[in-house]
Amino acid sequence: MTTLHANCVAVEAILIAENLPGRVRMLPDAATTAQLAADQLGCPVGAIANSLIFAVEPHDGGDREPILVMASGAYRVDVEKVSATVGGRLRRADADFVRAHTGQPIGGVAPVGHPARIRTVVDRNLAQYETLWTGxxxxxxxxxxxxxxxxxxxxxxxxxVS
Structure with a gap:
């Protein structure tokens, strides 16, 4: 029996508590890009829901806050379009910012299991897939x-988002 990493255990506990059928699955190789994940899963790259953390700089000059952008792996995030929607300027978050707000590393961020809830936007392009795959x-x-x-x-x- 394989022991799951603590981050995976936290994610799986949420799935179980919500009575969802999905469970954390371990891949043979790290899936740090949507294409790498799709290749290993045998699914369309668009069905990979990238969990991207950005820092939002509010227009009023307040503190930067994290936002989770769930984006289809088939498209690039249009930062200007998303910025206009969320009320602040999106900036790329560095690894320290991501880990501080999610407890998870870039390339493996899950949409849940963070120390605190993160404001989230979800790409409408993902709705076309019966099954989505996230970190x-x-x-x-x-x-x-x-x-x-x-x-x-x-x-x-x-x-x-694109």
């Missing part, structure tokens, strides 16, 4: 989701 807390872990469950558990707002 599971570390770069070797993935989790299957439905679009409605991803929205519900993250409290995400549907937007066009």
């Amino acid at each position: 599971g807390g570390i770069p070797h872990a993935v989790v299957p989701w439905t679009y409605p469950d991803l929205l519900r558990l993250t409290g995400g707002t549907e937007i066009d």
Whole structure:
């Protein structure tokens, strides 16, 4: 029996508590890009829901806050479009910022299992896939989701991110 990393255990506990059927799955190789994950899972790259943490600089000059952008692996995030939607300028977050707010490393960020809830936006392009795949807390872990469950558990707002 393989022991899951603590990040994966936290994610799986949420899935179980919410009575979701998906469980954390370990991949043979790290899936640090959508294409690497899709290749290992045998799914379309668009079904990979990248969990991207950005820092939002509020227009009023307040402190930077994290935002989780769940983006289809088939598209690039249009930072200007998302900035206009979320009320502040999106900036790329560095590894320390990501880990401080999620407890997880870049390349393995899950949509849940963070120390505190993170404001989330979800790419409408993901709705076309029956099964979505997200990070599971570390770069070797993935989790299957439905679009409605991803929205519900993250409290995400549907937007066009590309």
